[in-house]
Amino acid sequence: xxxxxWKEYRQNRSVLIAGVVAFVLPFVIVICVELYRDLFWxxxxxxxxxxxxxxxKWLVPTMGSGCLSLLTWxxxxxxxxxxxxYDRSAEFLAYLPISRRTALTHKIIFNVGTCLIIYLLYxxxxxxxxxxxxxxxxxxxRLPVQPNELADMIAPPLLYMTATALLMFCVAxxxxxxxxxxxxxxxxxxxxxxxxxxxxxxxxxVVDPPFESARQAPxxxxxxxxxxxxSPLAFLIGSLCYVRRTEP
Amino acid sequence: xxxEAPDTVIELxxxxxxxxxxxxxxxxxxxxxxxxxxxxxxxxxxGKTTTLKMMMGxxxxxxxxxxxxxxxxxxxxxxxxxxxxYVPEQNFIHRWMRVGEAINFCRSFYPTWNEPxxxxxxxxxxxxxxxxxxxxxxxxxxxxxxxxxxxxxxxVLILDEPMGGLDPIAREEFLEGVMANLADQHRTVVxxxxxxxxxxxxxxxVGIIDRGELLTLSSMDNLxxxxxxxxxxxxxxxxxxxxxxxxxxxxxxxREWLVTVGNFTSDLPLQLKSTNPVQDVEVxxxxxxxxxxxxxxxxxxxx
Numbered sequence: 001x002x003x004x005x006w007k008e009y010r011q012n013r014s015v016l017i018a019g020v021v022a023f024v025l026p027f028v029i030v031i032c033v034e035l036y037r038d039l040f041w042x043x044x045x046x047x048x049x050x051x052x053x054x055x056x057k058w059l060v061p062t063m064g065s066g067c068l069s070l071l072t073w074x075x076x077x078x079x080x081x082x083x084x085x086y087d088r089s090a091e092f093l094a095y096l097p098i099s100r101r102t103a104l105t106h107k108i109i110f111n112v113g114t115c116l117i118i119y120l121l122y123x124x125x126x127x128x129x130x131x132x133x134x135x136x137x138x139x140x141x142r143l144p145v146q147p148n149e150l151a152d153m154i155a156p157p158l159l160y161m162t163a164t165a166l167l168m169f170c171v172a173x174x175x176x177x178x179x180x181x182x183x184x185x186x187x188x189x190x191x192x193x194x195x196x197x198x199x200x201x202x203x204x205x206v207v208d209p210p211f212e213s214a215r216q217a218p219x220x221x222x223x224x225x226x227x228x229x230x231s232p233l234a235f236l237i238g239s240l241c242y243v244r245r246t247e248p
Numbered sequence: 249x250x251x252e253a254p255d256t257v258i259e260l261x262x263x264x265x266x267x268x269x270x271x272x273x274x275x276x277x278x279x280x281x282x283x284x285x286x287x288x289x290x291x292x293x294x295g296k297t298t299t300l301k302m303m304m305g306x307x308x309x310x311x312x313x314x315x316x317x318x319x320x321x322x323x324x325x326x327x328x329x330x331x332x333x334y335v336p337e338q339n340f341i342h343r344w345m346r347v348g349e350a351i352n353f354c355r356s357f358y359p360t361w362n363e364p365x366x367x368x369x370x371x372x373x374x375x376x377x378x379x380x381x382x383x384x385x386x387x388x389x390x391x392x393x394x395x396x397x398x399x400x401x402x403x404v405l406i407l408d409e410p411m412g413g414l415d416p417i418a419r420e421e422f423l424e425g426v427m428a429n430l431a432d433q434h435r436t437v438v439x440x441x442x443x444x445x446x447x448x449x450x451x452x453x454v455g456i457i458d459r460g461e462l463l464t465l466s467s468m469d470n471l472x473x474x475x476x477x478x479x480x481x482x483x484x485x486x487x488x489x490x491x492x493x494x495x496x497x498x499x500x501x502x503r504e505w506l507v508t509v510g511n512f513t514s515d516l517p518l519q520l521k522s523t524n525p526v527q528d529v530e531v532x533x534x535x536x537x538x539x540x541x542x543x544x545x546x547x548x549x550x551x
Contacts, residue, residue, distance in 0.1 A: 003356035010344060088340040094306045095336070096357050097329035246308060 077172030348377030387418025
């Protein structure tokens, strides 16, 4: 039903605006700094390491934009179910002939869709920067970083960022299914990667010290696996709690 | 599950609702026939809103059976909501919506949406579609709530203290809106309010509820006809010996004995004189408000 998707969009519009600002801000900062340098210092001479400066200049805000997008994921998860309970509009919806399953389906479509759009947009910008880098410097005949090296450089942080974003969204979603404050849900979502990484670290270094050697995997990888197991579990439990909840 | 009487629209049988250790509604049973207006009155915390929310399928019953329009509420909540209109005490329509957006939003869930009726009510209540819900006064919000509850031509209209906190003008306009729709004799109305004058004006049957229990259920005419207060003047130093049957409430203050009875007959004053040391007897007619107060006071004394 279009009406429910429209309602989800309007309900979460402030979160989406915050998300767009967070996404764009690092690029705006870089552009402003460049303009400032061009206008007041009139220097475009970056020395012999011009490729490195160029790559860093655009990769750093891209990574920053990705990190700030995590906030949007947590906010979406935290506000998705609690937002209506907080302003009590959930009571108004309860009088309408909308089943919990229908409401949940539309919430999932909207939230997962939005997260997916953020993620794809992010990947598109990243791909655009990499493509621009190759176009610019391969034409000049100097390409110090090969494609596979660049992929090795970008892929791991991207993977951890994705897993962390997923964990934040799903944990915030879980808590928003039974708490009444979106701020608390979002904070728990934001804190969840810290709690999980502390748990993995505690297990690896205190409870089971030969952890890494025995399993032939670094603790970071276990963080990744934990995120990938906990996230769908939290999402599923949160969805069930929402559907089975008696009160609006 | 089909209800037993064919003209019964609402049927509650031994309905109970328990929240943890608190029993909000206990063993509640009544029927509301089609096309009638039923008033459910009671003090704060009596269980009225809980009962109405159970009727709407928002809260499940702990015990008992509840049929609306021949359907079991617990198994067909969405079907029933399609055919019900509900005006709550406090309306929590999304504050960011405009009036027009709220109407468009609700319209999409009701295939029976009556566009001319909706437009007519908006005009009657002077509700502009561009106004934001957050900028509406309490009275305007109640009116919007009534429009949203009536515009899909519901067979049953449930009003849960919809006029609380409204000024007399807004209350009058709201009631006129309800009354105009009551002219349709097929519509059944369940009305809960603390404004007992309005209840007396609107409903044909009334139920008084306190602490989750139904104290009385009667047609408005019968209740007003059969419930009377008798003021007796007792002889010096005497106390009442035998209160009449169906005494709802009584009080002795000096020589004055006030007793409210539920089955008043014309020969009751004489009976009272013959069985008690009473000199004079006076029969006082009661309003719904007086009857309600006496029922509640009588119950509190019993406890």
